[in-house]
Structure formats: C-alpha cells, structure tokens
Amino acid sequence: MANPATGRSFLQAMTSVEEVAPPLRVVQMEGLAVLKIIKHCKEFSPALVTGQLLGLDVGSVLEVTNCFPFPTREEDEELEADGANYQLEMMRCLREVNVDNNTVGWYQSTLLGSFQTAELIETFMNYQENIRRCVCIIYDPSRSNQGVVALKALRLSDSFMDLYRSNNFNGEKLREKKLSWVNVFEEIPIKVSNSALISAFMTELEPDSPVTQCDFDRLKLSSAPFMERNLEFLIECMDDLTAEQNKFQYYYRNLSRQQAQQQVWLQKRRQENMQRKAAGEEPLPEEDPSNPIFKPIVEPSRLDSYLITNQISNYCNQVNGAAGQGFSKLYLMKALHEN
Amino acid sequence: MATAAATSSKQTVLQYPGAAPSVSARIHPVVLFNICDAFVRRPDQAGRVIGTLLGSTSSDGTVEIKNSYVVPHNESADQVALDIDYHHNMFVSHQKVNPKEVIVGWFSTGFGVSGGSSLIHEFYSREVQNPIHLTVDSGFTNGEASIKAYVSASLTLGDRQLAAHFQEIPLDMRLIEAERVGFDLLKNTSVDKIPNDLEGMESSMERLYTLINDVYKYVDDVVEGRVQGDNNIGRFIAEALASLPKLSPTAFDKVFNDKIQDNLSLVYLSSLTRTQLSIAEKLNTAAQIL
Numbered sequence: 001m002a003n004p005a006t007g008r009s010f011l012q013a014m015t016s017v018e019e020v021a022p023p024l025r026v027v028q029m030e031g032l033a034v035l036k037i038i039k040h041c042k043e044f045s046p047a048l049v050t051g052q053l054l055g056l057d058v059g060s061v062l063e064v065t066n067c068f069p070f071p072t073r074e075e076d077e078e079l080e081a082d083g084a085n086y087q088l089e090m091m092r093c094l095r096e097v098n099v100d101n102n103t104v105g106w107y108q109s110t111l112l113g114s115f116q117t118a119e120l121i122e123t124f125m126n127y128q129e130n131i132r133r134c135v136c137i138i139y140d141p142s143r144s145n146q147g148v149v150a151l152k153a154l155r156l157s158d159s160f161m162d163l164y165r166s167n168n169f170n171g172e173k174l175r176e177k178k179l180s181w182v183n184v185f186e187e188i189p190i191k192v193s194n195s196a197l198i199s200a201f202m203t204e205l206e207p208d209s210p211v212t213q214c215d216f217d218r219l220k221l222s223s224a225p226f227m228e229r230n231l232e233f234l235i236e237c238m239d240d241l242t243a244e245q246n247k248f249q250y251y252y253r254n255l256s257r258q259q260a261q262q263q264v265w266l267q268k269r270r271q272e273n274m275q276r277k278a279a280g281e282e283p284l285p286e287e288d289p290s291n292p293i294f295k296p297i298v299e300p301s302r303l304d305s306y307l308i309t310n311q312i313s314n315y316c317n318q319v320n321g322a323a324g325q326g327f328s329k330l331y332l333m334k335a336l337h338e339n
Numbered sequence: 340m341a342t343a344a345a346t347s348s349k350q351t352v353l354q355y356p357g358a359a360p361s362v363s364a365r366i367h368p369v370v371l372f373n374i375c376d377a378f379v380r381r382p383d384q385a386g387r388v389i390g391t392l393l394g395s396t397s398s399d400g401t402v403e404i405k406n407s408y409v410v411p412h413n414e415s416a417d418q419v420a421l422d423i424d425y426h427h428n429m430f431v432s433h434q435k436v437n438p439k440e441v442i443v444g445w446f447s448t449g450f451g452v453s454g455g456s457s458l459i460h461e462f463y464s465r466e467v468q469n470p471i472h473l474t475v476d477s478g479f480t481n482g483e484a485s486i487k488a489y490v491s492a493s494l495t496l497g498d499r500q501l502a503a504h505f506q507e508i509p510l511d512m513r514l515i516e517a518e519r520v521g522f523d524l525l526k527n528t529s530v531d532k533i534p535n536d537l538e539g540m541e542s543s544m545e546r547l548y549t550l551i552n553d554v555y556k557y558v559d560d561v562v563e564g565r566v567q568g569d570n571n572i573g574r575f576i577a578e579a580l581a582s583l584p585k586l587s588p589t590a591f592d593k594v595f596n597d598k599i600q601d602n603l604s605l606v607y608l609s610s611l612t613r614t615q616l617s618i619a620e621k622l623n624t625a626a627q628i629l
Contacts, residue, residue, distance in 0.1 A: 032372040071435040097409045098380040198375040204484040215543040316609035323602045
C-alpha cells in the first residue's frame with residue numbers, strides 16, 4: 001500500500017495518468033468501414049439510418065476498423081430490448097472472428113447535411129458517459145452522385161459538453177466560456193488506411209480506363225437540382241432562425257419592462273421608507289420577493305439557435321463548393337465550344 | 340458445432356447432369372474487402388477463411404453478391420467442421436437490417452477447390468438452391484489475383500452420387516462503387532485526407548486533360564501515317580465530337596452567362612447569409628446594458 005506521507009497514493013497517481021489523454025487529432029478509417037457505411041446509407045436512402053462503429057483508440061488516433069448497421073426501428077416500444085439484443089449478438093459474433101470488439105462511436109446518414117439536431121447531441125452525451133472517446137461519422141449519400149465522398153467525423157467540443165451537462169445556456173455563461181456556434185461541433189480529419197492485401201487486390205483489379213465513374217460524376221454539368229434543394233433547406237432554416245430571434249427579442253423586451261417596473265416600485269418603497277422614518281416607524285425592506293414583478297424571467301436556451309446556425313453555415317458551405325465546381329465546369333465548356 | 344464426416348472423392352467416368360450452367364455472378368467490392376479483412380484477422384492455426392455470401396438473384400439467373408460474413412470453422416486433414424449456429428445467428432441478424440438479402444453461396448480463401456470444399460458446398464446447398472462458391476486467392480499463387488466463382492453439379496453413376504463437379508461461371512467484378520469512392524482512397528495503404536470538392540475537381544480535370552492529349556496525339560499519328568488508323572476508334576472519336584450540342588455562338592453565350600450569373604448570385608447569397616449569422620450571434624450574446 002502506498003505510504004500516505006508521500007503525498008499522492010498509488011491510486012491517485014494512476015487516475016491522474018488517465019486524465020492526461022492526448023487530444024483526438026485524426027480518425028483513421030479502414031476502406032472496409034468506408035465501403036460498408038456507403039453501402040448501407042445508399043441502400044436505404046432517402047431514409048436515415050444509423051449503425052455502430054468498432055475499432056481501437058490509440059493515442060491521438062481513433063481507428064475505425066469495422067462497423068455494422070442497426071436495423072431500422074419501428075415506433076414500437078417493445079423493440080427497444082430487441083435493439084439491445086441485436087447489438088450484443090452482433091458484437092459477440094464479431095468477437096469470435098477476431099474483429100475489434102470496441103465501440104468507438106456510431107455513424108448516421110443525412111440528407112444534404114441537415115444533421116445538427118438536439119437528438120444528435122443527446123446521443124453524444126449518452127455515448128460519452130460510457131466511452132471516453134467517441135466520434136460520430138456522418139455520410140451524405142445525396143452528394144455522392146456529384147463525385148464527392150461526403151464523409152465527416154464529428155465530435156462535441158469539451159467546453160460545450162461541460163456547459164450542456166450543467167444545462168445552462170444563457171448569454172453570460174456563453175460569453176464567459178467564449179463559446180460561439182462555431183465551437184459546438186469539432187470536425188476531425190479522416191484518414192483512410194487499407195491493409196496490404198486489399199491494396200494488392202485493388203491494384204490488380206483496377207480497370208484499365210484512365211477515367212473512372214467518379215470523374216464522370218464530377219464533370220456532370222447539371223448541378224441545378226442539388227442547388228435548388230440546398231436553397232430550399234436554407235430558406236427553411238432561415239425561417240427557424242428568425243423564429244428563434246423573435247423569441248430572444250421578446251425576452252429582452254420583457255426583461256427591460258420588468259426592470260423598469262422594478263425601478264418604479266423601488267422608488268415608491270424608498271419614498272415610503274422616508275415617510276416612515278419621518279414618522280419613526282421601522283423601514284420596510286427594499287425587496288419583496290412575493291411581488292410578481294421580481295420574479296426572474298427564464299432566459300430562453302440558446303442551444304437551438306446554435307444548432308440552426310450550424311446547419312445554415314453547412315448549407316452555405318455546400319452551396320459555395322458546388323458553385324465553385326460549377327464555375328470550373330462552365331469555363332471548360334466555354335473553352336471547348338470556342339474550339 | 341455440427342460436423343460433417345469427410346469422404347475422399349476420386350472421379351472416373353461419369354454422367355454430366357446437363358448443359359453448362361447459365362448462371363453468372365456479380366460481386367460488389369464490399370464483399371472483397373470483407374473477405375480480405377477476415378483473412379488478415381484469421382486465427383493463427385487456420386489456413387483459410389470460410390464464410391457465407393449474401394445477396395439476391397435476379398430473374399435472368401444473375402446472382403448479385405452484396406454482402407458477406409465469416410463463419411468460424413475447423414479444418415484438419417480429414418475433417419471439416421463448420422459452426423452452424425454462428426452461421427444461423429449472423430444470418431438472422433443480417434436479415435433484421437436488410438430482409439432482402441438472402442444466402443446465395445459461400446466463399447473461401449485459397450486457390451482452387453479442395454476436398455473439404457465439396458462437403459461445405461453440400462451443406463450450403465441445403466440452405467439455398469444452387470449455391471455459388473467463391474474462391475479468393477489471397478496467397479497470390481501464380482502471381483496474380485484470382486477471384487473465381489463456381490457452381491457445382493453433382494456427378495452420379497446410376498443412383499450413387501460420386502463427386503461434385505465445380506464449374507466455373509463468369510464473374511463480373513462490378514467495381515462501380517469502388518470507382519465512385521475513388522481508387523486512390525481504396526488502393527493505397529494510407530491516404531491522408533479525403534479530397535474535398537475542389538481538389539477532386541482538379542484531379543478529374545487533369546485526368547480529362549491527359550485523356551484529350553492522348554486522343555490528340557493518336558489522331559496526329561494516324562494523320563501523319565506513323566500509326567495505322569483503326570476505323571473503330573475513328574468512329575468513336577467522330578461520335579464523341581459530334582455529340583457536342585450545336586449551339587450558335589449567341590445562344591451559347593446567353594446560356595453560359597446565365598449560368599455564371601446564377602452561380603455568382605448563389606455565392607453572394609451564401610456570403611450574405613454568413614454575415615447575417617455573425618450579426619445574429621453578436622446580438623444574441625451581447626452583454627445587456629441596463
């Protein structure tokens with residue numbers, strides 16, 4: 001047993017070593033996991049599906065070596081236990097064939113990038129309680145016919161998680177922690193790795209044509225439907241944002257009105273007190289908690305507006321990317337036509 | 340675990356059941372990746388990996404292999420044992436996700452078909468009508484990657500079944516999915532980042548440029564007489580050039596300018612939105628001066 005006189009016991013030393021984990025810098029995915037995710041999301045698009053990621057947590061790299069899909073859940077409550085059973089069964093079976101049995105997160109598909117919802121954050125918090133480092137991979141199958149592999153690895157930032165646990169989202173706390181909507185989600189770069197065997201196979205099997213399907217998709221000239229859908233979603237989100245802003249305006253107006261009322265009441269009390277002092281009576285307290293105008297108004301949570309802002313910025317980024325591609329393609333067409 | 344006793348099969352003169360099979364198979368790259376990954380992770384004493392193939396059969400006899408999973412097995416000189424419970428459990432689990440995928444056959448790594456394979460094949464033919472046997476040669480014997488698919492026809496002499504004859508069927512390696520993801524990502528042992536929109540665009544354009552250059556050089560060579568012209572290629576090139584839509588310069592300019600203006604206005608709109616967002620944020624978290 002450790003000697004108490006040495007200041008730190010053995011147990012303390014062990015726990016403190018655990019806390020100094022290197023921050024997550026990169027998510028390394030195997031080609032197998034990438035293909036499986038793509039296959040699953042594509043098959044069920046436009047429905048949104050989820051699945052579990054399995055892998056290893058090594059230093060500052062989170063390796064994702066395999067994954068398995070979740071069955072689509074019906075609205076039935078009885079199937080809750082079924083879902084847990086399915087997960088346990090899959091993990092057990094995969095363990096028998098030496099697949100890494102370690103959950104490192106989950107993946108989900110999305111439609112044009114509208115994935116920042118409160119449920120995502122809740123799922124994150126649930127996972128975070130059990131696993132020290134987990135990540136969420138988002139795949140967008142609707143962008144794959146533009147030739148882009150729309151895979152993103154997300155994580156909640158630590159400061160946001162602390163704030164969420166304390167369930168306190170008013171302006172002061174946020175200013176204190178300097179948490180703006182940009183800091184809610186952290187995007188982690190993804191590296192793809194393949195075993196030597198599969199890379200040998202792929203090299204052999206690569207078709208001889210110098211141009212692949214991927215290029216063909218990228219050079220398509222019609223980007224209008226994609227832009228249209230993006231803009232539609234953008235407009236909806238802007239409506240939501242205005243609704244949130246109205247809520248804040250309402251709150252501020254109420255607050256200032258309440259403060260004005262409080263001042264008026266305070267003045268009256270002070271006058272009363274002066275009169276009482278003149279008459280030799282006890283002065284009344286300057287506060288009156290039972291008076292409704294002193295009731296603190298609850299400040300609306302800013303979580304929703306942060307999420308909406310994130311979504312909007314995501315749409316804007318996508319529009320920018322697609323427009324950039326569009327420009328190059330158009331100039332190419334022009335050059336071709338002139339010849 | 341259920342076990343199947345081994346029989347040695349040496350065949351002589353036999354009756355073939357009928358004409359060559361009209362089945363062909365198509366395989367998705369996920370399956371290949373799965374098999375290779377399973378092979379890399381196999382337990383030390385196993386020489387090869389065996390598992391089930393899932394997929395669907397279309398009406399014209401083409402079997403599409405879409406998914407697979409490994410089944411633990413034990414193999415020694417004269418005995419083969421397959422974990423049937425595991426196989427069944429995994430199948431049920433997979434069915435929960437995708438009920439349309441059914442068992443279409445089984446795979447094994449290693450070159451060629453061995454004695455034990457026929458027993459396993461028999462087991463699988465109890466599950467599905469005409470199972471496909473896929474061999475993935477992970478040892479690269481013959482110095483090349485050989486992925487072959489077989490169906491088996493049983494050879495009978497009178498009433499007794501003597502042997503199983505594995506006939507190779509055409510296998511279509513549909514790598515469209517892999518192409519979509521991009522061979523760069525799937526071929527190298529490690530790729531540092533997934534290319535985003537503009538980088539991908541750049542590489543596609545470069546490839547197109549080299550392609551056009553090659554075609555140009557070829558045409559040049561043919562015209563100068565350095566290379567014998569091939570009529571087919573010539574026709575292809577003419578077709579490609581003719582498929583450019585014929586627009587008068589004014590019409591083309593109009594279309595072009597319209598599109599450019601659309602794109603510009605979209606970029607402007609998105610920057611405007613972002614400015615709006617930062618203003619909104621400042622307002623929302625501004626300190627209150629009361």
